[in-house]
Amino acid sequence: MLERKNIDRVFQENLKDLELNPSKHVWNGIELYLTEQPLKKSIPLWQRFSGVAVIFILFFMGGVWYYNLNSITNAEPDNIITESNFNISEADDRTQLDQGDNELQKSIVNTVSLENTKVAHDLESTVFVKKPNNNVIVTSDDISSIYKTIDSKYVIDKSDFLKSLKSNENLISNIDPVNVKEDNKKAMRNKWSIGTTVAPVYYNTLRSGSPISEELSNNSKSSDNALSVGLKLNYQINRKFNVQSGVNKVELAYITSNVNATATTSKIAANNNITKSGIILSNSGNKNSDSRSSSIAQGKSNLSGELNQSIEYFELPVEMKYNLYESRFGVGLVGGFSTYVLAKNSIYMVTQDQITDLGSASNLNSVNFSGNLGVDFDYKINKNWYLNVAPMFKYQLNTYSNNAGNFQPYYFGIYSGLNYRF
């Protein structure tokens, strides 16, 4: 005859000393965390994106604002079109910025932890919401209404909450509050890193046109043999944000095909922005395009081939990196701007059998800027060393002082490098 027994006791007695071995990968994962000490995720993905968007837009706005300032002082007839285009983009950016600001505001309010309650408490019309996990969040947005509809007990009175903060000694309050200081300390151990960067660079224009001559606006153009090499310095401000700078030597080459170059001693004003005098440029695929060149071509020295513009800059970038995901493999968004100092500026005519120096571009500014956007992927080799690859888009501002038509250059590079954290 079987004895009747309380079901609770059956389970208590049987499962009291139960031990079962987990798979090996559990320890492997813990060990990886302990040796790498990756940054912990704490903010939902959409909030990170909205924060990043605001930063990018701010940087971009800064660049555009600076550009506008420059174009006003250099006001030339040819720049008017460009300037008005920028005003449109500036207005668009403002709208986005406003939205971004709201998002940021929300994210700040929503992620307030228990320790920071007093700060948020000072914000207007806050609501104290108790989540099912017994944590309290302080919010002033729609979340409060969601909680209200679920169960009215989740919206709590402010004074009750503050009282419970003082007396709360239960299990969860002992374990739950994230020890922010400790986490930060770990993440902040090695704040600096330095590394090399190498990037093949693709140089092009957003609009058609030629910075060298109006006559060449419709010629086909391509980027060639462009390379950026340099050093990168990175400083980790906190768990999410890094600021990075450095210096890069950027070699850009831009080729215009089907060009006719005609030497003349004629007093007719040159139709181009090259420093070598007495050269008339025209599109060789379009014979009658320039009355001046056709009228003087007979019996004069005439070259036909590719026009190769070679530019070299020293680039000084200042960028913010926002970490989206951080583990052995990390992903971040990068935004910022660069200052370029012109180091080499030359234009060659390349024909089938010779290369002819045509001097340099007279309208290239000696200092110009770019707005930078990109994604950064990194892979940690060990505690100190990591590899990174960053596809970056760099939108050039005030590259040319005048007469560059609609030419709006940008370049795209995939920057890769080995970095050392210290």
Added chain:
Amino acid sequence: MSLHQLIINCKKRDIKSQSEIYHLFAGKLFALCLKYSKTKQSAEDNLQDAFITIFDKIDQYKFKGSFEGWMKRIVINTSLQTYREKNVLNLVEENYPDEVEVEIDEDELSLDFLLKIIQQLPERYRMVFNLYVLDGYSHKEISGMLGIAEGTSKSNLSRARLILKDKIELNQQKQIVGPS
């Protein structure tokens, strides 16, 4: 090396001591995770998260009370955290009589079977049953931990007991019918 010394070394982030602590307690704490989880996979995830929390917050352990008890609380809390994340909107209340006492015929019941039927319980019932019956928390504490009313905790427990009883009895009937 004594446990006390191992804990001190863990506070200094000594990986060998951390490994030793893990291997000393992984068996017991994994069993605990299994009781609170639906699947082995999620139990392993919880165990991993819990140990990361244990090593991250080991400075907060001041040698007051048992270390194993301190770790168990973190494991339970991690399991509850996972439950909360998955069940934010699952707040449907059901009414069952409070405090149903359930008795069953004591029989050879395998550990595997008992563990399996706990894991098969609906999430909330499993949490309440574990916290109350196996880990000795009061309904008042459970109501705080799960964000539910005390009455709900009691009725959830009754419901859990009835489900477990049905499964055990069904199993016993099968065993009787089985050989013939």
